Amino acid sequence: xxxxxxxxxxxxxxxxxxxxxxxxxxxxxxxxxxxxxxxxxxxxxxxxxxxxxxxxxxxxxxxxxxxxxxxxxxxxxxxxxxxxxxxxxxxxxxxxxxxxxxxxxxxxxxxxxxxxxxxxxxxxxxxxxxxxxxxxxxxxxxxxxxxxxxxxxxxxxxxxxxxxxxxxxxxxxxxxxxxxxxxxxxxxxxxxxxxxxxxxxxxxxxxxxxxxxxxxxxxxxxxxxxxxxxxxxxxxxxxxxxxxxxxxxxxxxxxxxxxxxxxxxxxxxxxxxxxxxxxxxxxxxxxxxxxxxxxxxx
Amino acid sequence: xxxxxxxxxxxxxxxxxxxxxxxxxxxxxxxxxxxxxxxxxxxxxxxxxxxxxxxxxxxxxxxxxxxxxxxxxxxxxxxxxxxxxxxxxxxxxxxxxxxxxxxxxxxxxxxxxxxxxxxxxxxxxxxxxxxxxxxxxxxxxxxxxxxxxxxxxxxxxxxxxxxxxxxxxxxxxxxxxxxxxxxxxxxxxxxxxxxxxxxxxxxxxxxxxxxxxxxxxxxxxxxxxxx
Ligand SMILES: Nc1ncnc2c1ncn2[C@@H]1O[C@H](COP(=O)(O)OP(=O)(O)OP(=O)(O)O)[C@@H](O)[C@H]1O
Ligand SMILES: [Mg+2]
Numbered sequence: 289x290x291x292x293x294x295x296x297x298x299x300x301x302x303x304x305x306x307x308x309x310x311x312x313x314x315x316x317x318x319x320x321x322x323x324x325x326x327x328x329x330x331x332x333x334x335x336x337x338x339x340x341x342x343x344x345x346x347x348x349x350x351x352x353x354x355x356x357x358x359x360x361x362x363x364x365x366x367x368x369x370x371x372x373x374x375x376x377x378x379x380x381x382x383x384x385x386x387x388x389x390x391x392x393x394x395x396x397x398x399x400x401x402x403x404x405x406x407x408x409x410x411x412x413x414x415x416x417x418x419x420x421x422x423x424x425x426x427x428x429x430x431x432x433x434x435x436x437x438x439x440x441x442x443x444x445x446x447x448x449x450x451x452x453x454x455x456x457x458x459x460x461x462x463x464x465x466x467x468x469x470x471x472x473x474x475x476x477x478x479x480x481x482x483x484x485x486x487x488x489x490x491x492x493x494x495x496x497x498x499x500x501x502x503x504x505x506x507x508x509x510x511x512x513x514x515x516x517x518x519x520x521x522x523x524x525x526x527x528x529x530x531x532x533x534x535x536x537x538x539x540x541x542x543x544x545x546x547x548x549x550x551x552x553x554x555x556x557x558x559x560x561x562x563x564x565x566x567x568x569x570x571x572x573x574x575x576x577x578x579x580x581x582x583x584x585x586x
Numbered sequence: 587x588x589x590x591x592x593x594x595x596x597x598x599x600x601x602x603x604x605x606x607x608x609x610x611x612x613x614x615x616x617x618x619x620x621x622x623x624x625x626x627x628x629x630x631x632x633x634x635x636x637x638x639x640x641x642x643x644x645x646x647x648x649x650x651x652x653x654x655x656x657x658x659x660x661x662x663x664x665x666x667x668x669x670x671x672x673x674x675x676x677x678x679x680x681x682x683x684x685x686x687x688x689x690x691x692x693x694x695x696x697x698x699x700x701x702x703x704x705x706x707x708x709x710x711x712x713x714x715x716x717x718x719x720x721x722x723x724x725x726x727x728x729x730x731x732x733x734x735x736x737x738x739x740x741x742x743x744x745x746x747x748x749x750x751x752x753x754x755x756x757x758x759x760x761x762x763x764x765x766x767x768x769x770x771x772x773x774x775x776x777x778x779x780x781x782x783x784x785x786x787x788x789x790x791x792x793x794x795x796x797x798x799x800x801x802x803x804x805x806x807x808x809x810x811x812x813x
Contacts, residue, residue, distance in 0.1 A: 490690075493738075495666070496637075497690075497694060498665070501660060
């Protein structure tokens with residue numbers, strides 16, 4: 289058995305090295321397609337995080353002062369609840385705000401450590417009956433200068449627009465990357481077909497002397513698997529780069545306040561990386577399995 | 587050891603006439619059988635059916651008591667481990683030395699290294715190539731190359747040795763050497779089936795002769811002659 293394993297690895301290694309240009313082509317294609325694929329997933333996560341507080345139909349948020357007294361709070365609550373232009377509203381207490389904060393910064397415990405529930409402002413999330421942007425802004429502005437209110441923030445058309453555009457871009461990336469993934473699977477298939485062709489004589493002799501089918505097939509399958517795995521490895525590196533420099537770069541830029549919330553935490557990044565590795569392996573196996581089953585019949 | 591019952595073979599997309607037609611034959615353990623007949627009469631087809639390189643269109647084939655038509659595809663390699671094959675064109679791997687070519691046959695069926703290092707030199711000694719172990723096939727004469735291929739076919743001690751015109755590319759003197767070797771292998775109890783056009787060999791060896799003509803067995807003669 290030990291001999292078999294070392295034989296398999298040796299064969300796989302020689303196959304990879306002998307056709308180094310094909311190997312590089314296959315690995316590059318799969319790296320690029322998986323990097324695009326992974327990045328589009330990350331972009332999705334980032335946009336989802338950035339626009340999270342606008343989900344659920346909330347059109348504007350009235351942020352209270354943490355120091356606002358009960359009378360001020362009651363007045364605001366009353367005017368929101370009694371306004372005919374308001375369809376519904378939710379109160380987010382300091383504890384709830386802190387809970388959300390903890391979820392958003394789950395990977396920065398030092399930040400959570402530094403903040404207490406009492407530091408965070410409570411807020412009202414308001415859905416107006418009329419979603420027209422002008423009406424929403426008009427309505428929201430009424431609360432801006434009332435006592436106890438710190439600020440009013442709108443989920444304006446601009447944010448929705450950004451969300452839409454961002455999703456469009458990440459969808460586009462997704463489709464391009466899927467097309468490239470198909471190209472990579474075909475490239476792996478052809479690489480393996482070439483490898484099988486180059487070893488025709490060896491394979492003929494192996495069959496003749498009674499080598500088992502998996503013994504003949506496995507080195508080729510492994511070759512495809514290695515393509516997929518190495519390609520996915522590079523793609524994962526690229527994804528960490530995208531997160532650390534591109535996405536984090538956006539969220540650090542002071543000029544674009546809208547992009548502040550654009551972030552991808554480590555848990556999401558690891559999750560997406562595992563996806564990319566799994567898909568790389570799957571593409572490698574599918575490509576080589578197809579080559580092997582069509583070109584290596586007993 | 588080998589038994590054919592009403593075996594016919596037509597190739598897909600081939601000519602209308604069958605390559606082998608309603609063949610019945612029984613070959614015992616340790617027999618030496620010559621297959622003769624004109625070109626295209628079905629000798630190679632007969633041999634390819636025995637190691638399941640081809641499947642019959644009709645009829646049943648038994649090898650060592652087993653109906654090989656019933657064999658599932660993952661078991662075919664195990665059938666082939668009991669059948670050695672040699673050919674007119676040797677089928678040696680040019681990038682491997684003589685010893686590596688023989689060792690390859692054991693490696694790929696998972697024999698341990700200790701067995702390989704013992705058996706390869708022994709079999710090369712037997713076929714008379716002890717001094718050529720590190721040569722490459724291109725550095726050998728045709729006769730020497732055929733000895734390597736015999737060593738490879740026999741190193742696993744198969745029950746049956748199939749030979750498709752093993753002397754087809756060799757001069758008469760060299761052929762005699764190869765036949766001596768096959769005869770020796772046959773004397774160890776190995777069943778040998780050999781397709782040949784070589785009248786001289788068949789007439790001097792005087793073994794069982796099976797003659798094919800257009801896919802039909804037309805003669806089956808003990809201690810027979812070429813014609
Ligand atoms: N793979 C194949 N596909 C189609 N027809 C084939 C195939 N192999 C052999 N045949 C046909 O089957 C018949 C028998 O061929 P076979 O090779 O068995 O003859 P043979 O006796 O070995 O001839 P030779 O002495 O020339 O080697 C021939 O008519 C041949 O054309
Ligand atoms: Mg022939």
